[in-house]
Amino acid sequence: MHSRRALTIAACAGTLLFLHPLTWAHAGESDPQDFTLVEKGRSLATAADCVSCHTVPGSGKPFAGGRPIETPFGSITAANITPDRDTGIGAWSDDDFDAAVRKGIRSDGARLYPAMPYTAYAKMSRQDVIAIRAYLNTIEPVRNAVVTNTLPFPLNIRMVMRVWDSLYFTEGEFKPDPQQTNEWNRGAFLVQGPAHCGACHTPKSLLGGDKTSEFLQGSPLQGWYAPNITNDATRGLGNWSVADVTAYLKTGHNRISAATGPMAEAVSLSSSKMDDSDLKAIATYLKSLPGRPENAAKLRPDDPMMMAGSAIYRDQCSACHMLDGHGVPHLFPSLAESSVAHSDDPATLIRLILRGARSVATKDEPTAPGMPSFGWQLSDAQVAAVATYIRNAWGTGTPVTPASVTQARSDLRKRAD
Amino acid sequence: MARKLPKKDVVIVGLGWTGSIMAHELTDEGLDVIAIERGPWRDSPTDFPTNYMQDELRYRIRHELFLRPDQTTFTFRNKMDQTALPIRSWGAFMPPNGVGGGGVHWNAETWRFAPSDFVLKTHLTERYGASFLPDDMTIQDWGITYDELEPHYDQFEYLCGTSGTAGNLNGQIQDGGNPFEGPRSRPYPTPAQKQGYGHTLWAKAAAELGYKPFPQPSGNLSRAYTNPLGLRMGPCTYCGFCEWFGCGNYSKASPQTTILPVLIRKSNFVVRDNSEVTRINTDRSGKRATGVTFVDTSGEEWEQPADLVILSAYSMFNVQLLLLSKIGQPYDPAANTGVVGRNFTHQATSSVDGFFDSSKFNFNPFIASGAIGMCIDEFNGDNFDHGPLGFVGGGYLGQVQTNGRPIETTPVPSGTPKWGPQWKTAVRDNYLSSLKGGSIHASFYSYRDVYLDLDPAYKDRLGRPLMRMTIDFHDNEIKAANYLTDKYAEIVKAMGAHQVDKKPRKGPYDITTYQTTHLNGGAIMGADPKTSVTNRYLQSWDVSNLFVLGASAFPQNAGYNPTGTVAALAYWSAAAIRGQYLKNPGPLVHA
Numbered sequence A: 001m002h003s004r005r006a007l008t009i010a011a012c013a014g015t016l017l018f019l020h021p022l023t024w025a026h027a028g029e030s031d032p033q034d035f036t037l038v039e040k041g042r043s044l045a046t047a048a049d050c051v052s053c054h055t056v057p058g059s060g061k062p063f064a065g066g067r068p069i070e071t072p073f074g075s076i077t078a079a080n081i082t083p084d085r086d087t088g089i090g091a092w093s094d095d096d097f098d099a100a101v102r103k104g105i106r107s108d109g110a111r112l113y114p115a116m117p118y119t120a121y122a123k124m125s126r127q128d129v130i131a132i133r134a135y136l137n138t139i140e141p142v143r144n145a146v147v148t149n150t151l152p153f154p155l156n157i158r159m160v161m162r163v164w165d166s167l168y169f170t171e172g173e174f175k176p177d178p179q180q181t182n183e184w185n186r187g188a189f190l191v192q193g194p195a196h197c198g199a200c201h202t203p204k205s206l207l208g209g210d211k212t213s214e215f216l217q218g219s220p221l222q223g224w225y226a227p228n229i230t231n232d233a234t235r236g237l238g239n240w241s242v243a244d245v246t247a248y249l250k251t252g253h254n255r256i257s258a259a260t261g262p263m264a265e266a267v268s269l270s271s272s273k274m275d276d277s278d279l280k281a282i283a284t285y286l287k288s289l290p291g292r293p294e295n296a297a298k299l300r301p302d303d304p305m306m307m308a309g310s311a312i313y314r315d316q317c318s319a320c321h322m323l324d325g326h327g328v329p330h331l332f333p334s335l336a337e338s339s340v341a342h343s344d345d346p347a348t349l350i351r352l353i354l355r356g357a358r359s360v361a362t363k364d365e366p367t368a369p370g371m372p373s374f375g376w377q378l379s380d381a382q383v384a385a386v387a388t389y390i391r392n393a394w395g396t397g398t399p400v401t402p403a404s405v406t407q408a409r410s411d412l413r414k415r416a417d
Numbered sequence B: 001m002a003r004k005l006p007k008k009d010v011v012i013v014g015l016g017w018t019g020s021i022m023a024h025e026l027t028d029e030g031l032d033v034i035a036i037e038r039g040p041w042r043d044s045p046t047d048f049p050t051n052y053m054q055d056e057l058r059y060r061i062r063h064e065l066f067l068r069p070d071q072t073t074f075t076f077r078n079k080m081d082q083t084a085l086p087i088r089s090w091g092a093f094m095p096p097n098g099v100g101g102g103g104v105h106w107n108a109e110t111w112r113f114a115p116s117d118f119v120l121k122t123h124l125t126e127r128y129g130a131s132f133l134p135d136d137m138t139i140q141d142w143g144i145t146y147d148e149l150e151p152h153y154d155q156f157e158y159l160c161g162t163s164g165t166a167g168n169l170n171g172q173i174q175d176g177g178n179p180f181e182g183p184r185s186r187p188y189p190t191p192a193q194k195q196g197y198g199h200t201l202w203a204k205a206a207a208e209l210g211y212k213p214f215p216q217p218s219g220n221l222s223r224a225y226t227n228p229l230g231l232r233m234g235p236c237t238y239c240g241f242c243e244w245f246g247c248g249n250y251s252k253a254s255p256q257t258t259i260l261p262v263l264i265r266k267s268n269f270v271v272r273d274n275s276e277v278t279r280i281n282t283d284r285s286g287k288r289a290t291g292v293t294f295v296d297t298s299g300e301e302w303e304q305p306a307d308l309v310i311l312s313a314y315s316m317f318n319v320q321l322l323l324l325s326k327i328g329q330p331y332d333p334a335a336n337t338g339v340v341g342r343n344f345t346h347q348a349t350s351s352v353d354g355f356f357d358s359s360k361f362n363f364n365p366f367i368a369s370g371a372i373g374m375c376i377d378e379f380n381g382d383n384f385d386h387g388p389l390g391f392v393g394g395g396y397l398g399q400v401q402t403n404g405r406p407i408e409t410t411p412v413p414s415g416t417p418k419w420g421p422q423w424k425t426a427v428r429d430n431y432l433s434s435l436k437g438g439s440i441h442a443s444f445y446s447y448r449d450v451y452l453d454l455d456p457a458y459k460d461r462l463g464r465p466l467m468r469m470t471i472d473f474h475d476n477e478i479k480a481a482n483y484l485t486d487k488y489a490e491i492v493k494a495m496g497a498h499q500v501d502k503k504p505r506k507g508p509y510d511i512t513t514y515q516t517t518h519l520n521g522g523a524i525m526g527a528d529p530k531t532s533v534t535n536r537y538l539q540s541w542d543v544s545n546l547f548v549l550g551a552s553a554f555p556q557n558a559g560y561n562p563t564g565t566v567a568a569l570a571y572w573s574a575a576a577i578r579g580q581y582l583k584n585p586g587p588l589v590h591a
Helices: A002-023 A035-048 A094-103 A126-136 A160-168 A182-192 A242-251 A261-269 A276-288 A304-321 A347-355 A380-393 A402-413 B017-028 B056-061 B115-128 B146-160 B197-208 B315-324 B421-430 B475-495 B563-581
Strands: A068-071 A074-077 A219-221 A224-226 B008-013 B033-036 B074-077 B269-272 B276-282 B289-295 B301-311 B342-345 B348-355 B374-376 B395-399 B434-442 B451-459 B465-470 B499-503 B520-522 B546-548
Touching: A035 A126, A094 A126, A182 A276, A224 A261, A224 A347, A242 A261, A242 A276, A304 A380, A347 A380, A347 A402, A380 A402, B008 B017, B008 B289, B017 B033, B017 B301, B017 B563, B033 B301, B074 B451, B115 B146, B146 B563, B197 B374, B197 B395, B197 B475, B276 B301, B276 B315, B301 B315, B315 B451, B315 B465, B315 B520, B342 B451, B348 B475, B395 B475, B434 B475, B475 B499
Parallel strands: B008 B033, B008 B301, B033 B269, B074 B465, B301 B546
Antiparallel strands: A068 A074, A219 A224, B276 B289, B289 B301, B342 B520, B348 B434, B348 B499, B374 B395, B395 B434, B451 B465
């Protein structure tokens, strides 16, 4: 009896051992037992915010893909990057994974679209990418087949991307600048590499490639304008201290501003979970990037738009943002010091006035204050006037035309987000 | 047949101030909590936006934020020999509805009751003798003391960021504050609000008459504040749209601004809105609650089992749910037996309008907040000798004009026609130079024939009997109203008013005109199960895993606004649950 039972157990164990390589979710050489490697991977994957694009919000299936990623050329659906062997990346080798992340080349040799920011991830080392792989191998595999290529012809032909890559993609790991501190170099690596800040904040060419000479100087994004995050005096982070930048990334709020829109998600899923030392490194690096000279002339207070805007501001805005434009720290943003107000492109300012917005809630800043929509109440000319006033009362900014508000209103009508 | 949901540690009935406080405390304890709220979810930026909340017609006149009477209402009568009829449009009070409850649309006057209020029966009997009190007055002690409640008053004020000037810091009387208040352990978290011209002049006149005026404690904040939960509040803008309205400026303390954003981040908390609890379920012994039954908007019935039931609805709905669930003995005023529905009270407010020379006075009454104002406390509680006066109780007197809103702010001297060109002229002439809202905020003590029971005739849409209110003023309250109104009028006269219109509270109790939403009692706390529904920890004497929060616990009403005390009691009860009950579930007091 005993021996028979023992035999059965041994047989089962044998079966398990035999099945193990086929059913065990992880693949590649990376070692799931190596805590140090997994933890490094988690840290990098957090900075890289993989979970944002590769998860359908609210699905409860992190990294299982299926979220449509909006690009100016159409939507691309993010892949399943859980270790599921059939529908995820479980069957990929480490080389396959590295090629995808750092070169934009899929395991079957097809080219990825740069909605996957391999152009930035290329700054990571192979060891970095293997660490991310090791972390992803610890995620629960989810069976979820995703059709990723949903672009229209001819962009749906992935061969097209060969040409694009030759124009806009430079391979090569991040090389530290020995003239700079370790902190600066860490910040530069994170910003240029895994955190891929430029994906949103660097202006794009007509083909969607980075205008590298205008690195991080602001770019339109999904009905918003991702502002200049160099040290530019009024359009960028010139008024922000390193501590202000760090607080913003950690909590979504600081004495000047609050994260809304796509940045709210970036804070929520990525930067609020990063190490404080990494956030400070990012801030140090961003604050070292020079701004550009001012080119907009300040409007005179007696300009008719300024007079109308001033009256509307006093009536509608000053209760929260205060007459002096400084708001209430950590609650109502300071328009006087805000890069949102003074950006070259006022898309975010117009959008906030028309639609209102909810700021992000984080553990350290749970209030998540919101601004109501004024689109139903103010005409296009009134929105233009008050936006112009906000841009010129405490800094400079090109006037906002009623036509641009009309256009923004029409564009926003098509957007659910 | 109700569909049964998975069991929770705690079910909370009603997510207003007390429900939110209890939910926060018990989730901090690690318990799995569900709150069931009859009304909708509500949030500051989406439901109270600054650019349309100031709509007097929608919110004040048409009662936007309140319960709709066709969902459920009350029947009302003055006397026991009358037939009660259903209220079809709210008047004397505004039953709250929705997440945040009354905490959304209150004025945010954040008072503490006086130490003697908690031992009222003992105090008055000792000072004046038992025969001084009217025969049918049923006042009693609360079973707790001010000193026991002080830490929890403090807790609530620091949650809210209350703006005020301390009058008694650890026994030391402070200049500029209320010298009659009980000792407080800390100053207010933020300084008092700035006062308007009318409030300031009134205080000056009161001081010249020998009184000690002080700023009303306000939950409309004088400056930005971060509360102990890390929630941020902004400074009040003095827009004058507080009571009846939600605040989109994050400057009025409410569950939305002080608790909910933290609560909803907790994984051990969920809320079900638009769901009305219809009864508390008990086991066969009737001594243990097993959870609650509720209906959703589809009429679907659900059972939510739980180990602990927190009843934190509006005062009268607490009483109704107890009666419908057959928990505790219903009060019978004829036999003078039973407790549920007993010692039901309201407030006894009076007012004085002052009219001034418009060439000399401009009060700009629209610059205001819900809890702005200057008050005196010389005539509250037992701060003055009632011996020669023939009544007990009192209230604070305050120039607390909260707004100059266009529809309702039409002050005209008595004798003016009610409509037509002369009325219009009088409104124009007096709008800026009159003071309305002279508030006399007096106590309403309890009586044998003022009570709540289930209406024998009228039922709600679910077939449940409506709550019947039997309520009238007694001579004691009318005498107090006349005395206090005269005192108030002297101050307005001293300010230089050329006409002073006194409006002392008169009987019979009027259900059609707004007074306050401070309906109290019916499920009162106390030391004796024969005369109270709950023990001193707000725990049901009959069902030990049921706690009944809110103003339904007040044995009688004091001359202050109730919210500070309602919230302090919720913290007190939560501390008892966390510190004692959970370690050893069962009765916390053995009678």
